[in-house]
Amino acid sequence: MSSFAKDISISSRPSVSTSPVLTFVSQGSFSGYSGPRSYSSLPPKPLKPFDHSDVKILLLENVNQSGKDILTAQGYQVECLKTSLPEDQLVEKIRQVCPNEDVHVIGIRSKTKLTAKVLREAKNLLVVGCFCIGTNQVDLDYAAHHGIAVFNSPFANSRSVAELVVGEIISLARQLGDRSNELHAGTWNKVSSKCWEIRGKTLGIIGYGHIGSQLSVLAEAMGMNVIYYDVVNLMALGTANQVPTLNDLLNQADFITLHVPGGDDTANMISTAQFEQMKTGSYLINASRGTVVDIPALIKAMRTGKIAGAAIDVYPNEPVANGPYFNSELNTWAEDLRTLSNIILTPHIGGSTEEAQRAIGVEVGDALVRYINQGITLGSVNLPEVSLRALTLEEPNYARVIYIHHNVPGVLRKVNEILGDHNVEKQLSDSRGDVAYLMADINDVKASEIKDITDSLNSLSSRIMTRVLF
Ligand SMILES: NC(=O)C1=CN([C@@H]2O[C@H](COP(=O)(O)OP(=O)(O)OC[C@H]3O[C@@H](n4cnc5c(N)ncnc54)[C@H](O)[C@@H]3O)[C@@H](O)[C@H]2O)C=CC1
Numbered sequence: 067m068s069s070f071a072k073d074i075s076i077s078s079r080p081s082v083s084t085s086p087v088l089t090f091v092s093q094g095s096f097s098g099y100s101g102p103r104s105y106s107s108l109p110p111k112p113l114k115p116f117d118h119s120d121v122k123i124l125l126l127e128n129v130n131q132s133g134k135d136i137l138t139a140q141g142y143q144v145e146c147l148k149t150s151l152p153e154d155q156l157v158e159k160i161r162q163v164c165p166n167e168d169v170h171v172i173g174i175r176s177k178t179k180l181t182a183k184v185l186r187e188a189k190n191l192l193v194v195g196c197f198c199i200g201t202n203q204v205d206l207d208y209a210a211h212h213g214i215a216v217f218n219s220p221f222a223n224s225r226s227v228a229e230l231v232v233g234e235i236i237s238l239a240r241q242l243g244d245r246s247n248e249l250h251a252g253t254w255n256k257v258s259s260k261c262w263e264i265r266g267k268t269l270g271i272i273g274y275g276h277i278g279s280q281l282s283v284l285a286e287a288m289g290m291n292v293i294y295y296d297v298v299n300l301m302a303l304g305t306a307n308q309v310p311t312l313n314d315l316l317n318q319a320d321f322i323t324l325h326v327p328g329g330d331d332t333a334n335m336i337s338t339a340q341f342e343q344m345k346t347g348s349y350l351i352n353a354s355r356g357t358v359v360d361i362p363a364l365i366k367a368m369r370t371g372k373i374a375g376a377a378i379d380v381y382p383n384e385p386v387a388n389g390p391y392f393n394s395e396l397n398t399w400a401e402d403l404r405t406l407s408n409i410i411l412t413p414h415i416g417g418s419t420e421e422a423q424r425a426i427g428v429e430v431g432d433a434l435v436r437y438i439n440q441g442i443t444l445g446s447v448n449l450p451e452v453s454l455r456a457l458t459l460e461e462p463n464y465a466r467v468i469y470i471h472h473n474v475p476g477v478l479r480k481v482n483e484i485l486g487d488h489n490v491e492k493q494l495s496d497s498r499g500d501v502a503y504l505m506a507d508i509n510d511v512k513a514s515e516i517k518d519i520t521d522s523l524n525s526l527s528s529r530i531m532t533r534v535l536f
């Protein structure tokens with residue numbers, strides 16, 4: 067090893083093993099990361115901060131080439147699957163990737179469910195990259211309590227979703243899907259009855275976050291009035307108005323569109339009682355999560371004419387791969403849904419544009435590299451966000467200690483007793499709920515002392531995971 071070579075040792079979680087499971091030997095400098103969330107902030111050439119065969123990454127769901135390139139450029143081993151995998155197959159796959167050590171990084175999109183069972187199997191998993199916005203498919207709490215950081219891309223596909231919804235509002239108002247299907251089948255059916263302009267109509271946005279607020283601006287530009295409902299009090303863009311209750315929105319809107327996260331709080335948020343509150347002849351759009359709308363209730367509301375049209379992009383059970391799967395084996399109501407008029411059914415394509423996927427690949431790829439190489443958690447959705455400057459290799463006798471621990475009294479005193487013989491140049495610590503993340507840069511430390519530091523930290527009862535980068 068040359069004089070500037072660096073090691074990284076990562077100790078696995080205590081429930082799994084108390085001995086270090088990885089030792090990475092670097093051959094070059096660290097990543098040169100220069101700031102959070104900057105587009106392509108990482109150098110284009112491979113820097114090989116560790117022995118490249120050591121970091122094992124499994125990417126599912128056809129993650130964009132931009133993300134793969136960033137990870138392979140670092141010299142990591144990257145295996146890519148085009149599809150998602152159901153739980154049992156995913157567990158098997160994780161075991162195969164590296165029989166003795168498992169996988170260190172998993173990259174997914176919205177479909178792959180990283181349940182506690184899967185995460186438990188991935189014994190040496192350091193980090194999960196969700197190459198999408200939603201993170202409801204990951205057991206974030208389990209991950210945090212086992213020292214697994216989770217990153218996503220919070221807004222890189224927001225515009226794509228907002229534009230899709232704009233297209234759907236006009237398509238539903240003009241029954242475009244039906245007219246197109248009829249003509250494809252050879253039938254000329256020129257009608258104006260129940261076809262409308264959208265100018266002057268009211269759009270009700272449920273969830274006024276990144277997507278909802280972007281849509282608000284686009285809708286107003288097309289002459290719509292915008293109202294929105296959100297659990298948080300949010301600044302209205304343009305001349306939009308926040309309404310105090312969901313029912314207020316349902317009573318007033320001609321078009322209703324959902325942009326809330328998935329999860330228990332929003333499950334069946336639109337069901338029979340909510341359809342009853344909606345105006346007769348109104349339209350519903352769901353490009354959020356499949357659990358948010360009660361689909362049998364929607365089918366009923368459309369059959370009675372209460373709802374004049376709907377656009378559905380997301381479903382409670384989505385197939386893991388492309389193919390002829392939209393049938394009642396997956397979702398019992400699928401055949402009924404397919405027979406309705408003026409309903410646009412799309413296969414979860416809200417964020418599926420070249421622009422969005424490329425940007426997401428870069429953003430999440432960068433975040434993963436920063437975390438693996440530097441331990442920086444900026445942008446993590448389940449661990450506290452902690453950042454210290456980028457390490458460089460021109461700093462001999464220097465180490466970065468990362469200690470993920472239970473947020474209990476007395477930890478800092480004990481950690482500093484262990485680090486006390488060295489010069490602690492900078493230390494940051496933050497907590498999120500009952501999990502805390504400590505980063506300390508120490509100098510005056512010899513490579514031979516790293517094992518003692520790691521072992522001492524591992525022996526503390528508060529420990530979830532220790533990593534020492536040096
Ligand atoms: N169809 C697709 O391809 C895509 C779907 N999505 C989905 O869209 C969702 C929203 O995305 P963003 O706008 O980026 O999220 P965001 O986090 O920026 O905004 C969500 C908003 O919903 C609000 N909210 C949460 N619970 C609520 C409730 N019970 N009632 C009313 N408001 C509530 C929040 O306060 C927040 O303002 C994502 O969580 C994801 O599930 C996102 C991207 C692509």
Ligand SMILES: O=C(O)C(=O)COP(=O)(O)O
Nearest residue numbers: 175176177198199200417
């Ligand atoms: O970004 C999200 O949350 C989405 O729903 C898009 O998911 P996808 O990347 O298309 O699987």
